[in-house]
Amino acid sequence: MSQPNAPLIGAGNTRRAARESLSGAASRKVERPAPLRQAVYEALLDLIVNRTLKPGQHLVEIELAEHLGVSRQPVREALQRLQTEGWVDLRPAQGAFVHTPTDEEADQLLSVRNVLETHSAKLAAEHATAEDVAELKALQREGVEALKQKDVERVVAANAALHARITRLSGNAVLAEMIATVDRRVRWYYAPLALTRGKDAWNEHAELIKAIADHDPEAAGRVMNRHTERTRTAYQAHIEGNESR
Known part of the structure; x- marks a missing residue:
């Protein structure tokens, strides 16, 4: 479901766009004791579904982790799951991007x-x-x-x-x-x-x-x-x- 030929925005612009999207969203720290992987997955999926994170947008692990108040590891695991389900595209040497539906x-x-x-x-x-x-x-x-x-x-x-x-x-x-x-x-x-x-x-x-x-x-x-x-x-x-x- 990935789209390797989709045009890419410059790295600086995509990172800035990601920061602006997250800063404009209501703060959502992941609460424990919910299983951390599941909680991070749900939080990221909500951000995608409500289009805080827009189709085609570059997803930067460290920025997502800071926004959710967690380490990068559960974010990385959540992105892999979201990729399996078709919400995220993981592109070699480029990173993760919100999937753009065909x-x-x-x-x-x-x-x-x-x-x-x-x-x-x-x-x-x-x-x-x-x-x-x-x-x-x-x-x-x-x-x-x-x-x-x-x-x-x-x-x-x-x-x-x-x-x-x-x-x-x-x-x-x-x-x-x-x-x-x-x-x-x-x-x-x-x-x-x-x-x-x-x-x-x-x-x-x-x-x-x-x-x-x-x-x-x-x-x-x-x-x-x-x-x-x-x-x-x-x-x-x-x-x-x-x-x-």
């Missing part, structure tokens, strides 16, 4: 998400109680308010929480596990779209919640299918727009 990777993942979440929405419409619907509406209000404030992190978190709640309402543990495996990567792809998709996405959420409240599986599946497909199309347009600059 168009094909993104399209495949968002296609799978469409299928899984469409089925999830249908099942949620069959099982949701009035209390469940009230919780979905509360998450909807949180997302709309975050959008008004143009708070990308809050919008992404509210979007993920709403979709996760619908998944739990499906009552299908296997389906929930499968969706969970793609959730973080979906959040990673969604972050640049959170504001541009904004109003349309949350209007679609409202329509979806209504279908679930009405216990209409076909309508819920149809709305979710359209919703996730529009996100997929918006991501493609976002990538094409960046490439044309």
Whole structure:
């Protein structure tokens, strides 16, 4: 999944960019007694998913270690694990870089998400109680308010929480596990779209919640299918727009 031919920025600039990204992020010291390797891995993954560390950015071990308040060894181990999972590219004689997803990777993942979440929405419409619907509406209000404030992190978190709640309402543990495996990567792809998709996405959420409240599986599946497909199309347009600059 690495991209050895991707253009590189000068070493000084990349190190400066890394320092600025980390200094601008909320301080996150790794807390013990959580297993150190796991804690560092989770912390770095969060920084990648929320795009504090951006695709293509050079990752400097000593700077990451200082930011997290740990030694370089667990950072090195976490980077190796992140490379195995496709979040980081380790390039010989160049170092570690946040992975830049290819168009094909993104399209495949968002296609799978469409299928899984469409089925999830249908099942949620069959099982949701009035209390469940009230919780979905509360998450909807949180997302709309975050959008008004143009708070990308809050919008992404509210979007993920709403979709996760619908998944739990499906009552299908296997389906929930499968969706969970793609959730973080979906959040990673969604972050640049959170504001541009904004109003349309949350209007679609409202329509979806209504279908679930009405216990209409076909309508819920149809709305979710359209919703996730529009996100997929918006991501493609976002990538094409960046490439044309």
